[in-house]
Amino acid sequence: MIRSLLSADYPRSRLVAAMLLAIVVLLALVPFVFPGARSMSVAAKILVFVLLVASYDLLLGYTGIVSFAHTMFFGIGAYGVAIASTRLDATWGALAVGILCALALSALLALVIGLFSLRVKAIFFAMITLAVASAFQTLASQLSEVTGGEDGLSFKVPRLLRPSFEPFENPILGLDVDGRVITYYLLFFAVLVLFLMLLRIVNSPFGRVLQAIRENDFRAEAIGYRTVVFRTVSNVLAALFATLAGALLAIWLRYNGPDTSLSFEIMLDTLLIVVIGGMGTMYGAVIGSALFVFAQSYLQDMMKWISGGLESVPLLAALFSPDRWLLWLGLLFVLSVYHFPTGIVGRLRARAIERARGGGK
Template identity: 30%
Template sequence: MAWPLRYARDHLVHLAVVFVFAVYPGIYTLAVNSPLSAEFTALLPRIETLVVVLFFALFAMSFDFISGYTGYLSFGHAAFYGTGAYLVVLAANGKLPLLGPETPFMLLLVIAGVAAAVVALLIGSVSFRLSGVYFAMITLGFSQVLYVFIRDWDFVGSAPRNGVAVTGTTEGFRIGIPGVESLSVAIGQLTGDSIEGLFGFISLSATEVSFYAIGAVVLVCYLLLQRLVHSPFGRVLIAIRENEERARAIGYNTYVYKLSAFVMSGFFAGVAGALFAGFRRSVTPENGFYFLVAGDALLASILGGFGTLAGPLYGRLFDQGAREFLSKEGGGGGLLPYLRANLGEGTLSTELFNGVTVSEAIDTFLNGHAALFVGVLFVLFVLYVPNGVLGTLRMRYGGVLAKAIPRRVQQWWRS
């Protein structure tokens, strides 16, 4: 069997996931313009939401690469995400030596990853002398030091506490082949390229172009991470997670392996931060360096499945989709606006109990409480689905889904 067919057979699930993401914008457009427009608008996540899911999922994957495969929880992982994000914005504003607004964004992605990897090397060389909760706390401490530093550093902008935005240019950051205009597209909420008449009949909005461009970068990074996980290097990381003393006893320098994984993880976290800044064209200390950014990565990893690499993508999609569905009005659809628009004035004004109307009850329980419900779902996941979505499916099907499902399909076909 030729290698492309063999690869496709062995990665059937991956190809299916990529296909679903690829066709989702078209499905979403058809759905929200159908007779059930209100229902689909409330249920389906927006394309812009999926863009956020993609670049943050890469960050969560980098977190899972070190925390899920070595067992060392890096609570300070936001330091690398913020490093990549700030580097892109500062370079675009001409504040960094040798890097200016004319620097290709694809090169900035690599430089942001390298800068984050250097920070990871410095932090990891100290932190990995500890283990367990002490490792988690010292990485958190380093991250908070950087957070306070960047929040009060006047070099980044006139009001560093409020963050910094790209100034001086309205052109979006370009993803593609540097120097080849026809093979690169600009990304951004307001500055991205739109495409008309692709293949003669496909038209893409600026947000959809950003979705595909950022998705391509995330896919490449995921494949690189997956290759690392399935290499002999990745097997040693798993051995460290299962029994570090035994791995050390058979001759592995576990300190070097852990530090190397930490540096690689920092690189991809920096790339994720660069994608975030490239799309948003701004960054603040809170969404760059604050420790809760790493907390969101931990949440995505637990929901999707710790130590699964792809799990954080599904965990972040579930988290972000639930937040949007339960968001208050103005959050881009969701349950609350749908109920207000479709229940009718008579139903909304109906008294339920002690003078409380249906409308007031809806506002009380739904308006602005998305985080509360996501928290409840998180607790339920920890109690009843401790291995996360992907981890549970792997247990159910007896191994990695990319191999288990084709095997099951083959057995079913033969029977």
């Protein structure tokens, strides 16, 4: 059963397995253990980033394609839900229409970008995707009648997902179940299923070809694989999963705007998480997203607590000032790259393999 779910791609490291299990269990129990609005929002953001980063890992880690247009597809998914829910009634049908239209647009754009751009060198493809993403963000900001412009769109969701909806009179295990909790578990199970689908894709024969292209595209072409076709399909698949991640974010926030899903900051965060977690591992998306989003959300609070305890030492108190949280976040990133050059999962897997070989001698 587990072999089938994980597509025979086990963590291959006890520590990685323990970290993955802890993250999944904590995310599953957040509404019961940490029922506050902030903790649930952080957990929901982690879930969205797990899917977004995993989809980008399919592109970068498994295919070797550097694209800066990934957040464009993320934004298309969010805008699809927002626009459909604004123009139509707040129903499941509206959500379905928005998601399907967003998927169709993302597939078309990814196909066009792939067919016309993947024949050029990697740096030129990266620049092309950056230009396309910037143009799309500008377009979304200017089409105020459709997208809401800089103000974005606030919309209603089906009644089952609204915070005011309370299906049970009494708490369940101490938790007052409402539409917000239902929405959270919708995100949780959707991300779980979609992540397992991505894991299946990268461990299929198709995924093996992508890895061969990443390692040596000339050799892959020489043995009969049409690299442009495989790269284009990979680009389309990654775009579709990113679109679904954007749709889930919009459903959770019940709002979407240019800065929410199209900002270049999200693209940079995605790149950082892929590097921190480990490119070409998939599991790195889970661990990297959890660590990065947690640090991004709570590092400032932790520094405020540390600074308060060091008031007697003004220099140290100033060093740990909450206003310098970005400095410390950057330092943590540099240290993680230095100690884990192949990412956390990549490094821990390599250590486990080394120990297994050493024990076999």
